[in-house]
Each structure stands twice: as structure tokens, then as C-alpha cells.
Amino acid sequence: MGQAGSAHLSLARDGASHSMIPKHRQSDLKSFQKVSQSPTNPRSFRTHLRFDVADLYQGPVADVAPQPDSRPLDEKLRQAYFWIVNHAIISPFYDIEYQQGPSPAYRFGDARRALVLPSDMSYSSYVLLPLLNLVVRRRCLLVGGPGRGKTAIAILMGVLAGYSLREVKRSIQHGQPQMTIADLLGTPLPSSLVGAASMDEVKIAWRRWLGMRVKVIDEYNRIPTRTQSALLTVMADNYAEIFDQIYECPDAAWYLTANDDAGGGTYQVIEALRDRIDVVVKALHFNPRFLGELLHRIEHHVRPEEIVPQDIIFSEADIERLYDELLSVALPFALRRRVEYFASQFEYCEDAGIQLEYQTKDTIRLSGLDPQQITAAGSGKDRLKDLGFQTRNGLSVRALMTSLVFMKAIAYFRGAQEVSLEDARQILPFVLHDKLVQNPDSPFFEQVGHAPHRVDRIGWLRTLFDLSCAEYDRLGMDGSDPVAVLQKGFEQGLDGLSLSVVQQRLVEIERLLGSWEKGRKVYGPVFDDLLMLKYLHQRYSNYLRWLKWRQE
Amino acid sequence: MSAEPLVTPAFASALARLRPRLNAGFEQTRHLNPRLEGDAVKEWLLCCLNPIMESLPTVAPERYDEILAELYALGLELMAQDLLGRRARIPEINEVWNVLLPGMAQMICESPRILVGSFTNAAFNLVGFSGVDVQGWLRRLLSAVPALHSLDQALGAGVVAAWRSGMAHLRARALEVAAQLDPAVTWRLLEDRLEFPSSLEAPEVFLAFLASMRADPWAAPAAVVASLGPSGSTLESHSRLTLVSSVGGFRGFGGPFLVPPRVYTCRGELIAEDDTQRFWVNADRFGATFVRPPFEVSPDAATSSPPFELRDDGMVTNSQESRHFRILRSPSSFAVTEHTLAVTLGRSHRLYLVAMSGGPLP
DSSP states (O other), X not given: OTTHHHHHHHHHHHOTTOSSOOHHHHHHHHHOOSSOOOTTSXXXXXXXXXXXXXXXXXXXXXXXXXXXXXXXXXXXXXHHHHHIIIIIOOOOOOOBXXXXXXXXXXXXXXXXXXXXXXXXXXXXXXXHHHHHHHHHTOEEEEEOSTTSSHHHHHHHHHHHTTOOHHHHHHHOEEOOTTOOHHHHHEEEXXXXXXHOSSGGGOOEEEOGGGGOSEEEEESGGGSOHHHHHHHHHHHHHSEEEETTEEEEOOOOEEEEEESOSSSOSSSOOOHHHHHTOOEEEEOOOOOGGGHHHHHHHHHTTOOGGGSOOGGGOOOHHHHHHHHHHHHTSBOOHHHHHHHHHHHTTSSBOGGGOSSGGGOBHHHHHHHTOOHHHHHTTOOSOOTTTOGGGGBSSOOOHHHHHHHHHHHHHHHHHTTOSBOOHHHHHHHHHHHSTTTSOBOTTOGGGGSTTOGGGGTOHHHHHXXXXXXXXXXXXXXXXXXXXXXXXXXXXXXXXXXXXXXXXXXXXXXXXXXXXXXXXTTOOOOXXXXXXXXXXXXXXXXXXXXHHHHHHHHO | OOSOOOOOHHHHHHHHHTHHXXXXXXXXXXXXXXXXXXXXXXXXXXXXXXXXXXXXXXXXXXXXXXXXXXXXXHHHHHHHTTSSGGGOSOHHHHHIIIIIGGGOHHHHHHXXXXXXXXXXXXHHHHHTSTTOOXXXXXXXXXXXXXXXXXXXXXXXXXXXXHHHTTOGGGHHHHHHHHTTSOHHHHHHHHOTTSOOOGGGGSHHHHHHHHHHHHHOTTOOHHHHHHHBOTTSOBOOOOOEEEEEEEEEOBGGGTOSBSSOOEEEEETTEEEEEXXXXXXXXXXXXXXXXXXXXXXXXXXXXXXXXXXXXXXXXXXXXXXXOEEEOGGGSSEEEEEXXXXXXXXXXXXXXXXXXXXXXXXXXX
């Protein structure tokens, strides 16, 4: 029924049901939409293969199909997005930019920064990212100064998930310095506490918010450290525990708000909790040109969260299905290689260890030493060219998995069957915002015009990805990637491989390593490739030993 | 509208409870559609929504507020487009809300938006078809409403009534749907001015009735009933070649054709075209519609023994009789389906339809 609008239009334009289109109908079919039709995917007019009696009941009132909503869910998601930006959240920004063909760019300011007019449908991160988070059920941190609508958008997400406004508001956990674990999770029932002979007889009055599929933590950086630990258990492991009693929480989309993203606040946010944040969204400033809209809302008591259309409410089953569908969006191999190449830039640190596997920034971090002391001597590598030098850490498995999910989510939202390079480029900065820590000593930031990268982390991460892709292209990795060839051969399986084939592959690996050994500087991607070659060599060697044993 | 109707206590208290939400909805709608007037909405609330909600407390008291809010939102949507209320450009939609819906509380409760939206859309669509008897549709539905007990039945009845009111292309589907309805309801939708024949109470007779209606697009319901024996077997009926209808017309007068059309068959269906457009013609006892063909069109090959033959002098012959129709002299084209001979004349923008018919046409 997401095509209902298209059907309306097709009836009007095809004149399928009329000998003449009455005048009174022509303008109606163009303008009558309460939930705006997603213009992301203009569909061709549906041709009636047979006249469907259901057309009798299609008209100016949309979505009256006497059957379960048959709109594609990605369509419904887009409709939700456009309703929010058109009617709910005033966020007239298109900072997630897509291009299709030439896009005019104009330069302003002393630094001549570009204002690009995107040539394809573009989006506001402030609305899109929370909406995607609702679907992928991860943890979204909304940051920005006070009064910028962080809590408002979180509440809206709760309403979109089918909760009443009252339920959502009452379930918000407000961070404050006196918040105890009991405040957060619940308290034992006094009667059971008195009579219990053992811990497992104690009954707990669990807080209602634990069972909700949208969880909102307001000002999470005002929660005391001890209570943060309890929150971490819920966020990380999806259960709450008091007095040995466990409450298993359902999968939920989390929205945490904070006035700053540096982890500061009334209490320092514990690193493990910060690390659990999957995506960071900045509340963008309010453009005063839209003051009239605010005035209208004040004068007429308009509260968009009270009038969310039923058409864009997602049931639990909808969200489950949405998630399954978005996971089926393909990640093309060529793009995956670029993401792998990008991700491999950051972990390697030659001076961190003796054995290759331990030459990582994490080794330095675990040692407690100052990374600057370790790397001060330098290794002769070009610190400007070395993208890894721009960061103090590498990417965790969790960060990579979240990246993959959000890449698929944004591609799905745009109606694509596979993730594009631009999808990856647009979404990665928001996912990696808190994951990659800048190395302030990197000469990159000293370059002319690069100072804002210290502050604008989205811009910095996008530039990082672009530089990585540029290097990938310069090396011709799409056409020449011997490790990928070897890996692909390995992935076809060991079963049935003869002794000679295995030996041949071992020789190939050793030959490649030999060729790389000669005077080649090791940067992050090469480091990971070396370890991959070692892995393949080990696997083939083990198999060879087994083959020989079988022959004896 | 004359004196303000009395507001029921349930309605008044619901309005009070929902006041902030309803006001916000009005403001939001007016913000996007500045022509929306508060007085018009108020009038509509009192005169239209109030009566609809009147019987709801007895049917679904616990959902009263929810249904009121939903119908209110729907009403605002329509009023914003001048489709409902005092500025309605299509008065029939007002009639749906004012006349039809008040008796449909039970069905509204099942799904307010689907029921009310569907009938609103149906009225909107029916008005757009020239020759369709929209008032007849409303009247037939109204007579059937007391016997309808579910949303599906109501929507099915709407289809049958639409077909009966002239939407000939709905015939096949309407007869399918009619099989799901109570025979008395189906009869009322087809012949609301005739008494229900008690013979149709027998399931086998009712099914035979529908089968006969399906088999012959020109059959009159009363004649079909009369022709059925007690067990549904067909008795002898008397029919003769009749000029059953002339359909179409000049586009300037509301018809489909710019110039006198030609007619032929494709896949056994009537196709009529002039120099600019091509139509799939559906015609039966209750009306005719011209629809864009939902299939690839290529003329059928001539058959060796068509059901009807036409001579240049207007003589029509079938297996039972021959009859002369002066008006059909010098046809420009003709086409034959199983039950109908369609003829065009070079001097007319209309199609002339001849069939075997046993009773007077409505």
C-alpha cells in the first residue's frame, strides 16, 4: 500500500478507469497525501494486469486496504523519515549528501569551505540516524547543547515504535547525581526481603522501562559511576541483575543523550559504557529562518509527538522484519575490500612489540605507557602518508560489526539492493565517531586547512576514508591483490586438495612474503596482510601434515 | 443545516478529554491547508461526526475515544481538500458520512479508517464514472446496512451495489462476493424495490441464481429467479433479440469518443476505439463502462459461426431468431461476444448493443 500513492497517480495519469478524468479529481490526486510519499524511489506507474476490484476502494483516503499493511517496509521507513522532517523535527539540513551527476559547489569563508548542492536525495543525520537505530536496535548517543531537541527525537522514536507518549515519557531514565542502582533497575519487595531464606527467594519489583523496546537515558553522563556499571550490564548484555535475580530484557533501540561527547559531565563516563555506544549523532543548530514554524507550534499548541500518524507506527513484528530485510542487503566484494583496507590502517604500531602479532596500539595501551614515548623515535615511515598515525587506536570487532549493520541499514533505507561506496562513506563517520581516537601529534592536523579536522570528527573521519580509498586506488588494489586471491582460494575449502596443490600454495605464500620482505615499509594494511599470509600458511601446513599422515 | 443537533453526553465528554489532541490536529492541518475553517469543522463535528458516534457507546464503549480521534483525523484530511463538509465539491461524500455511516457502528469499530475511508473513496470513484447511478448505490447500501454485520460484508456489499449501479466492469467480482453475502442482502442490493423471493433462501437455488447472473450479462434478476426451479434447475425462459443498450457518446458531451468509433473483439472482449483512444467495453444490464484495456490488444480472428450475424440492412440473426433493427443499417463495424452484438455506425459516437433479453431493462 506504500504504492497506494503511485496507484492514485497511475489512475489519474493512465485514466485507467475513466473515459475522462473529471476536473475535480485531477488536482486532488497530486496533492492529497497526509503521509508524504517517499520520493527516494519514484516508481513507474503500476499497470493493471487486470482490473482489481480493490481499486474501487482506493482514492483520496490512503491506506484503506482491508488487509495487513502490504507496503514494503523500506517504503514505510522512508515515509516515517519524511513525516518527521516535514512535520515533527525542524531539521532542514542535508548533511548526509548523495550525488548523482554534477553537483554545483560554492566556496565561502576565509577557508573557502564548499557548500555543495547535492544532486541526489540527501538527508539530515539528526533524523536519519536515530531512525536507522530504531530499526537496527543499537545504541545511539545524541549529543548537543541544551534545548536542541535531543530528548524530543528520542521520544519520537519511542512513539514510532508503538508506545504511547505517556509510556515513553514515563520510562525515560533521567541521569542525576543521586541516581542509585535501585532507581535504575528496581527494588526488592520488602515483604519478600524479610521472609526470604535465600537470595533467590527475593522478589524484585523491576522498573518497567527494562521491558521496553525503546530505551531512553537522558543525560547519561550525570549518572554516578557505580550506577553506570549497572547500566552497562543492561546495555551490553541485555539483562539486569539485583540480588542474584535476573531480568532478561528484550532487544531494544537505545537513545542516550548528553550535552557533550567527550565523556565528561557530572561524572566521567566509564570507558566500557562509552564503548557501548554504536552511533553518535550531533544535534544540529537551529536555523532562525524557521522561527515562524516554532511560533506556529507555540501559538497553536502543536506537539508533533502527539499526532504521529498511525501509518508510520512500527510494530514489534515490523521492526523484526525490517531488520531481517536490511541484513539481506548485499555488501559487494569490491566495497568490502575497501572497507577492509580502511579498517586495517589503524591498529599497527611497529614499535609496540617484538612479535608481529603484538605490534599493535592496543599492546601499548595495555602496557600503560605513553604512546608518544613509544613512537617518538619514528620508523622512517611517512607520518603524513601513514593514516594510522592519525589515530591512537584501531577498530574493534564491535565497531566493525556495527559499521556493517549501519551500512546495510542506510542502503536499505535508500531502497538499494546493495551497499554503495557512498553509503559506506556517509555512515562510517557517525559509527566511528567515538571509536577512533585522534592522535593530536599527527602532522596531518598541522597541514594548512586541516585544523578543523581536530574538531569536526565527522569531517575528519570522512576525509580519512577518502584518503584510504585514494591510496587503495593508487595501488590498484581492485586489480592486483594477491592476498585476496590466496584468500579466495582458501575459502573454497581444503577438502579434496591434493598434496601437490597444497605444497604449491605454500610456495606461493612464501614467495609473496619473500618479495615483500625486500625494503618494503610496513603500514597497517600490509601488517594485516602479513598476518593473513601467516594464517593461510599455517592452515595449509596443518592440512599438509594431515595429508602426509593419512598416506602413511 | 437548520438547528444544531443535540450533542450526546458521550460525544461531549470525549471531546473534552481529547481537546488538546483534536485542537492540535486541527492546527496542524490548517497550517498545511489554510483554507480549513474552524466553523466548518465545528459544524461538521456536530452534524456529521456526532450522529456517527451516537451508537458507538453501546457497541464499543472502551474504544470510543480512539475511534472518535481517528474519524476526526480522517474528516480533517477530507475537509482540507474540500471533499467533506460545507465546502465539499462532491456532495455524495457528505451523504456517505451523513446518511450511510450512522448505521454502521459495528463495522466502524472493526476498523474505522478502512470502512469509512473505503466508502469515501468509493463515492469519489463512482462520481467520476459517467452514467453510474451514485444515488442508487447509496440507496441500495442503506437498505442493506441493517443486515450487514462485519467490515468484510460491508465492503462486499459496496462492490455489489457499485456493480448494480452501473460499474459493469465489477460484475465478475461482484458476483463472487455476492456468494459470501446473505441471499436477502444480495437481493436487496440488486433489486431493492422488489420483495425478496423466498426461493433464494435455499442455498442451491441461490447459487444457481448467481451462476445464471454470471452466465448472462443481460439477465434480469427477477427473470432469473422466475426461471429457476425449486432445486435451482433452469426452467424454460422466453427471451428475444433486443436492442438492449446504446453506450458511449461524444467526448464533448461526456462520452469517451472524439470521432465515431470502431469496435472489435480481443480475447472475446469488446474493444472500442476512435483515432485517439482504445477502450475495453464492459456492458451489462445495469450499465456500461469504458476502461483502459488491461491486456495487450490484438483483434481476434473471425470465427466461423459467431453467435450473432448482422447484415448491412440491419437484420440480426442468431440461432433462435432473426430480427430487423432499422437503426443498425449500414454499420461501420460490429463485433460479437458470447452474449452481445456490438455495432457502430459511421454517423454516431455510440455503440449499439443487441442481446437476447427476456425482460424490460432498468
